[in-house]
Amino acid sequence: MKFSYQWLKDLGHFAFSPNQVAELLTLHLAESRVVKSGKFAVLEVDLLPNRVADAGCHLGLTRELLAYEGKKFVYPRIKVKESSEAIDKYLALNHQSNLCNYYSARLIQGVQVKKSPSWLQQRLKDCGLRPINNVVDASNYIMLLTGQPLHVFDYDKLSPILSDSPKREIIIRLAHPHEAITTLDGEILELSTSDLVIADHKQPLALAGIKGGQAAEITQQTQNIVLESANFDGVTVRKTSRLHQLITEASWRFEHNLSPQLAPYSLELLAQLIREVSGGEILAGVLESKKRSSKKNQKNIIPISWSRWSNFLGWSLSQSRIKQILTNLGFSFIERKNYLLITPPEFRNDIICAQDVMGEVARLIGVNNIPLNAPLLTSVLPKENEFWVFKEQFKDWLAAYQLEEVYNYSLISKEVVESVGLNNSSRVIKLANPLSNLFYYLRPSLIFNFLENVQHNLSFRNEVRLFELGKIYQQGTDFSEDEVVGGVLSQRQAVSEDLFLEAKGILEDLLKKFGFSRSDYSFASLNDAWYSSLLKSGAILMINSKPVGVVGISNSTLNNFFDLKNDVVFWEIKLAPWFTEIKAEKYYKPLPKYPAVSRDISFIISSDVLIDNILNAMQSASPELLVDVDLFDVYRDEQMGNKQSLSFHLVFQSPHKTLTKSEVDQELDKIITKLKHLGAIIR
Structure with a gap:
């Protein structure tokens, strides 16, 4: 974001050079640099998103610079000279949508639209904006000054409320079905019923908070103008701008949730400036409307004890210094015996907790000035996650059997489930809103992904040896999400029984490595209906008479679906019961005294x-x-x-x-x- 150095200096009356300003902002606010030197020096500041709402304007940046200098910023005074005639004789507001928090308008009669003064044009050019005419340029100038986007309508182009009455009405509403608007640059947009618009009785005049339309465009013939200053819902503005691919300076600012307090202040500044550069009379009164009580208007009072400051900052800071910094940054506070009740300024919607307030003090002093001290709090190492260590051991040992680890999606296709007739099974979980038929079900077993892996890999090699640690999902009386380890063995022209015995041997060796004796486990007949639908033969692994997994050979239905000519040996073990048995108390026997x-x-x-x-x-x-x-x-x-x-x-x-x-x-x-x-x- 570009800022005029001379404009900042005129507002703050500081003695910093352009390079000094850039260095101060880099140390205390955001990365900054001088991109143009000389009489019209320009700074470029890379503001973080949370600071755009308050520091993304010349007043906000000046306020920051004066705080670094130890001074409090004083806002420019406004002197609006009004005529005796009231605005409500000519204009009315009809506020219909909750998506506009605040709306205000003024009416100026008898303006003369022409080129802007050279100083005004130069300020806009320094900030990267193109001068258009004195009325539009004045609204852009105030936006760069305060951060509040503004808009100006040609009053005479608004449709009268009644044919025999000169009175017009501004309507804040959602777009009607099949409604369209022609923007200032001539683009025709088909509006959505979720788009917020500013309209009269006949048509939309502007996309709220984004861009104006040609229907009430300011031209050389314009004499009477309506000034708009509002606070629109940031989420709505963002959605509409992305929907129509129309990102403007105004929409970008509203997306960052501006303070509602900016709108009335900016409207007065704009009315005063237009009268200076365009002439005309400002009608008495302001039309205002608040549709709802915004959370942004609610005061956030944050209590912070004095002892907490040193614990957070890491060094002692005097109470007077803390209070002075808070005052310079615009914070208000009530002092109690052992703590402060601090209220952030209206323009700082990013301050929500004590850490934010203390961070502001540290930022202003300079985090580079924090002395190097040992932490005041003792560090406590987290407790070792035994289950995670168990899984890592499992992977290391499986890799030792020359098995390669794979990672697969947790979703499987509709076709593969239907191929084995499980689409009507109560154990299979279908997604409520699947992206496509390829990602239709949560996988109830690792076998589906494994067989696809085998299909791809057997095209390039003679043998496939894989394993995976992942989750499977099944539905019974309730949904279950189990962590499992599984593997497959497949080889061209291999005897499936030999691969089965190898897989079984791997499991037995793993059991032995984890401390199980031969009497602790057994392999039972494959009498599980679920796995019987996936395997043509196999066995259930039992640990202490509890089923924990399966090992077997995939059936011909699955092999045909994946176009596999060779049998595939598959095994799958639930990790939780295995781990539970390992953690169980063990009894040891003395070494034998007598020979075997x-x-x-x-x-x-x-x-x-x-x-x-x-x-x-x-x-x-x-x-x-x-x-x-x-x-x-x-x-x-x-x-x-x-x-x-x-x-x-x-x-x-x-x-x-x-x-x-x-x-x-x-x-x-x-x-x-x-x-x-x-x-x-x-x-």
């Missing part, structure tokens, strides 16, 4: 029998003495049909004594009996 005895056993059994069922049978046959079981050989052959040969390494050990050969043989016989019940043939 090893035996190997081989047998032929149906391929339909789960390895986990075999392990459970062995463990139940000898629960006290069988301490370890390892599968070390699997043999399959076409001649064996639906059977396989398995070999296990068994370890027996007693905590009380050294086992004899006959005792081990007895335990082995119990195990063989159990295996025969499963259909095993001992070799």
Whole structure:
């Protein structure tokens, strides 16, 4: 934003040079620089959005500079000389919309529209505005002075209320359906019924707070003018300006929520200036209307104790110095014994709490002048998030199995859900307002994203090994949002059973790494209806008899949808129950005193029998003495049909004594009996 240095100097009567002004503003307000030197020096200031409403004008910037100098700014006096004739004889207001907080108008008769004086033109040029005529230039000048956008209408172009009456009416309303306006630059805009307009009885005269229309444009023939100064709703102005792609100086200022107090003051300044540069008589009285009590008019009283200042600022500051700075910045206060009751000035709508007030004092003194002191408050480290650490460990260990991490969207397509017939499932959550059919449901499982990953990656490589930590969403009696870890294994020309065993082995190894013993978990048959609709075969992972996840092979329906020729092994584990079991109290056994005895056993059994069922049978046959079981050989052959040969390494050990050969043989016989019940043939 550009500012005239000479204009600032005329208002503040300070002795700063242009470069000194730029340096002061940079240190205390915003990044500033001199962009034009010489007689008509110009400053450019990069104001932050929260300071545009008060410092985005020459009066506001002068107020800041005088505060740095230790002085209080005094506003220019207004002397409006009115005629004896009253305004309400010729003009009326009809305020219909709550989107205008305040509206005021004056009427001047007998003006002469011509070129502006050279000093006025120069001020506008310094700030980047183009001079037009003395009436329009005067309104732009006051806007640059106070920050309040203003507008001027040709009174004689307004439609009379009655055909036989000279009286006109200004109407503040929303645009009618199919209504249009031709702007000052000749552009025709089709208005929305949410657009706020200034109108007469026939047509819109201006887009409120944005731009005027040709219907009441000021020309060389204009003699009688209506001056408008209002406070429009910033959100409405922004929406309308973006809707019509019409961003103006006025709309930009209103978007930053100007103080309603600026409007009446700026109107008086404009009337006085137009009378000076254009002549004419100012009719007596001001038409004003307030549609609602604005929150911006409510006083915000902020109490701050004296002890709080040093704690916040980091150094001691005298009470008199604090009060002087607040006074120079326009704050008012009531002094109590141990604290101040501080009221921000009307033009500072960004001051809402004690930190804002104390920050203003620090800013004025200069944060670069704050002494280097150790913090007064002791720092306390946050408590370690154990669940986050648990997840990071999970990822590190999964990466060690040569699995690559992926991140997928939490939304899946309508087609993939319908392909497996889950679109009518009560567990699937449909978005209330989906963006497209590609993002139609919240994912109830990671498998849908994984299969799409496999489809893309198998086009470039022979093997895909992926994992993801993410969330799945399901609907039961209530909505559930579970954090899960999942993975997929797929390989060209690979045996799906081998990949399944590898995935199962990864899970078992993870269980062991997290401290679970073999008796803590098991793999049960896939009897879950939900996962059965996604997998052609698999097993449910149980920890302490509680289901926590699944491992299996994707079914042909899903494979066909994603055009996959190879089986994909998928697993998915809920992290919360896994973590809960890890956090549970654990009991430790002393190291064994007596030696272990090893035996190997081989047998032929149906391929339909789960390895986990075999392990459970062995463990139940000898629960006290069988301490370890390892599968070390699997043999399959076409001649064996639906059977396989398995070999296990068994370890027996007693905590009380050294086992004899006959005792081990007895335990082995119990195990063989159990295996025969499963259909095993001992070799």
